[in-house]
Amino acid sequence: MEGYILEWLNLLGRWVHLVTGIAWIGASFYFVWLDNHLEAPSKASDRDQGVGGELWAVHGGGFYNAQKYTNGVPAMPQNLHWFKWEAYTTLITGAFLMALIYWYQAEIYLIDPNVMALSKPVAIILGVLTLVGGWLGYDALCKSKFGQKENTMAVILVVALTVIAWGLCQLFSGRGAYMHFGGMLGTIMVANVFFIIMPGQRAMVASTSKGEQPDPKHGVHAKQRSVHNTYFTLPVLFVMISNHYAMTWGHEYNWLILIAMSVAGALIRVHFVKAHFGKPSLIPIGSAIVLLLGVITAIAPSPRIISSDETIERVSLTEAHAIVEARCVACHADVPSHPGFSAPPKGIVLQTPEQVLAQAATIHQQTVVTKAMPIGNLTGITDEERDTIDRWFLAGPTAE
Numbered sequence: 001m002e003g004y005i006l007e008w009l010n011l012l013g014r015w016v017h018l019v020t021g022i023a024w025i026g027a028s029f030y031f032v033w034l035d036n037h038l039e040a041p042s043k044a045s046d047r048d049q050g051v052g053g054e055l056w057a058v059h060g061g062g063f064y065n066a067q068k069y070t071n072g073v074p075a076m077p078q079n080l081h082w083f084k085w086e087a088y089t090t091l092i093t094g095a096f097l098m099a100l101i102y103w104y105q106a107e108i109y110l111i112d113p114n115v116m117a118l119s120k121p122v123a124i125i126l127g128v129l130t131l132v133g134g135w136l137g138y139d140a141l142c143k144s145k146f147g148q149k150e151n152t153m154a155v156i157l158v159v160a161l162t163v164i165a166w167g168l169c170q171l172f173s174g175r176g177a178y179m180h181f182g183g184m185l186g187t188i189m190v191a192n193v194f195f196i197i198m199p200g201q202r203a204m205v206a207s208t209s210k211g212e213q214p215d216p217k218h219g220v221h222a223k224q225r226s227v228h229n230t231y232f233t234l235p236v237l238f239v240m241i242s243n244h245y246a247m248t249w250g251h252e253y254n255w256l257i258l259i260a261m262s263v264a265g266a267l268i269r270v271h272f273v274k275a276h277f278g279k280p281s282l283i284p285i286g287s288a289i290v291l292l293l294g295v296i297t298a299i300a301p302s303p304r305i306i307s308s309d310e311t312i313e314r315v316s317l318t319e320a321h322a323i324v325e326a327r328c329v330a331c332h333a334d335v336p337s338h339p340g341f342s343a344p345p346k347g348i349v350l351q352t353p354e355q356v357l358a359q360a361a362t363i364h365q366q367t368v369v370t371k372a373m374p375i376g377n378l379t380g381i382t383d384e385e386r387d388t389i390d391r392w393f394l395a396g397p398t399a400e
């Protein structure tokens, strides 16, 4: 029953997280796009009112005329819309999922004894520290003398994030390390909204309501943080979907793959931001493509060449099935005996020899290539057993 309830909490939490995340990033992408497309206002009267830029758009059957007041408005409008709950609910639901999956079930998803045999409390404390410490370190960096130097900041951030990615991959399971990296960046993004952007906007509203010019420093600080948020977005989204791709986090150099994918994501965003200004450059997008192709080639599985005089000792289906039965079926059964699961994970059932034969390639991929299974090595598979599965698969599995 517990497994069943966990599964529903997981599904509902993920659903809300996805929806709020779309609302948040959708609005955020829209405003970056809007800001970058503004043109000088056509009417002198608008300019006199403080309109710094405007644009026309058509969407959903209506024409829209957005205007940006660069520094304050002549009078506070009656209804002023804020965009904050999209970000906050994404963080709240994200933290809920992190706690539910990676902390509450740390022995399954976060701890990998082959990486480091952490105890559950230590693993959870390290996870929480990553999220909180990431924000504290980043915020201090932004407020330091390097904060306003965009290129220096970019270099420092890439170096620091590389060290963090490497460190997390030495502590946690690959998927746990990736998710804490993405969760840390996501936390920074929401904390930027909560601690910097929102208070700045409140101060702007307060001074405008008193008929004063808002202090431009609020705009400068908010701008710095929203620029960072824009470039963090694609790396975070990569991490959120990476879970399904053990070839990335399951790789020996998973931390390097994570950084390469993150840099590629940031470069893709750079491309779009430049394109907004009508100045697309081939350098960022070209570099992103080169990086992606580099990762794709570097992690391609190398087919094991078997020379003609080398005979692989054949492994029978009975032998392979016995390993699967001992190490996999606790979870991958119609009715799993492992208490954490109420249904076979990913619908994969490996009970009968026929089922094992039919899924030989995925079994090999998960057990030998990425070593993602058995998850957290909860069933204690040995290297010899992995090697047996490898030989069984390479010799071409048959019904014998």
Ligand code: HEC
Residues within 6 Å of the ligand: 108, 243, 244, 245, 246, 324, 327, 328, 329, 330, 331, 332, 338, 345, 346, 348, 362, 363, 366, 367, 373, 374, 375, 378, 379, 381
């Ligand atoms: C403790 C439970 C558990 C054990 C034991 C276990 N698995 Fe899994 N398996 C999972 C979970 C959970 C997932 C889903 C992971 C995810 O959400 O990406 C999964 C997913 C899979 C997948 C699908 C992967 C994908 O991304 O599509 C395969 C194949 C698989 N397991 C094979 C095996 C094999 C082979 C073994 C034994 C060597 C095994 N598992 C042992 C829990 C387990």
